[in-house]
Amino acid sequence: MQSEQSVESVVRHFQQELSGTSCRLVAVSKTHPVELIREAYDAGQRLFGENRVQELTAKQPALPADIEWHLIGHLQTNKVKYVAPFVHTIQSIDSLKLLLEIERQAARAGRVIQGLLQFHIADEETKFGLSLPEAEALLQDAAVQQLQHVRLAGVMGIATNTDEEPQLRQEFSTLRGYFEQLKARYFADDAGFREISMGMSSDYRLAIEEGSTLIRVGSAIFGRRAYPAPTT
Template sequence: MSISDNLRFFQQQLEGSGCRLVTVTKTHPVEKLQEAYAAGARLFGENKVQEMAAKQPELPTDIEWHLIGHLQTNKVKYIAPFVHTIQSIDSLKLLLEIEKQAAKHNRVIQGLLQFHIAAEETKTGLTLPEAEEILQSEALRGLRHVRLTGVMGIATNTDDEARLRQEFGELRSYFGQLKARYFAEADDFREISMGMSSDYQLAIAEGSTLIRVGSAIFGARNYGAAV
């Protein structure tokens, strides 16, 4: 199937679900991204700052760029002029750097708090107490150029549906607790980013509002390809 066929399939899958598709474009060349754009994709997700910064000028300006990989504070400045959402906020230090760099460009960047929900220790993310420590910080009250709009998590790479449901349910629970305690009046705190090519159906069933899909749209990634 073609990229446009695959996108059409996901658009049909998501119809009426309240969930949106983030088309994960990492390692894929600009030509493939242009094909996805022509087929209606507007939310593009990249793992690496360098790759996102290289592709962004080559593509239409109405694309909503999401950084979904781990982000070092010293690299925020490279994407601050254009990134829409940083899904991988895992420290107060990073949040403050996003504020600083967004202010330089007089714009607001949206962000999701990334939680550790997987069994694998290699996956990064916050615990609930760590997230609450950030949200209770005095420094947070001064933020004007970064807006927290939800949570993100990466589930265990497994075929065990019960485990996946448990992990997705855990993230949904974290969202609910933060919403009630800190964002009850914030209508834009509404995103739960979870689910990828292999487990998106379970994620949607558990309340995902953003699924991150790459290989099911573009095919296998070519990690040796140049940007």
């Protein structure tokens, strides 16, 4: 939260700020308790993002069923089965193997899961994500042409952790360019391929200016992350 404002008031501030734009807010609730998520929900927020499967599966049953859950963290294929019954969007698809496992588990659950292709746009090796050639190779794979339970809806990227505005703008512009190229080459007739997920608490305004349709905001809403003590 910003300067001791309530979660509700901050959510309403974002609702006003995004009004009239094509951008929506994903409230990133990782490490924060169900009580704070419910405060945001009561203020009208419906899109929530979590990084870890274990945390997401623990919270989901305790919260309203109409929440649109987005998994935004790196996802291992062996954990897809735990979120497939309820997750709305997996924003972190970074390999063909993961995409096909999401298809398999969504089929088992009798659902269609929305997915975003995650690109590596940051000047940091620790970030996950595809290059443009890797994404094109993935989309050209014959198995991807047969997907019935995953709907690819756009792209996601995490910018460098920096205050340098020109660098951030360049990275956001790069991701928008990737989206536009994929849209033209593979999804020209698919109105559902429309999302560009980029921008977080410190840089979301720049991201919106560069074309973001989903901003992932955590600390500006919920305050600093409350990491649990490590268990032995």
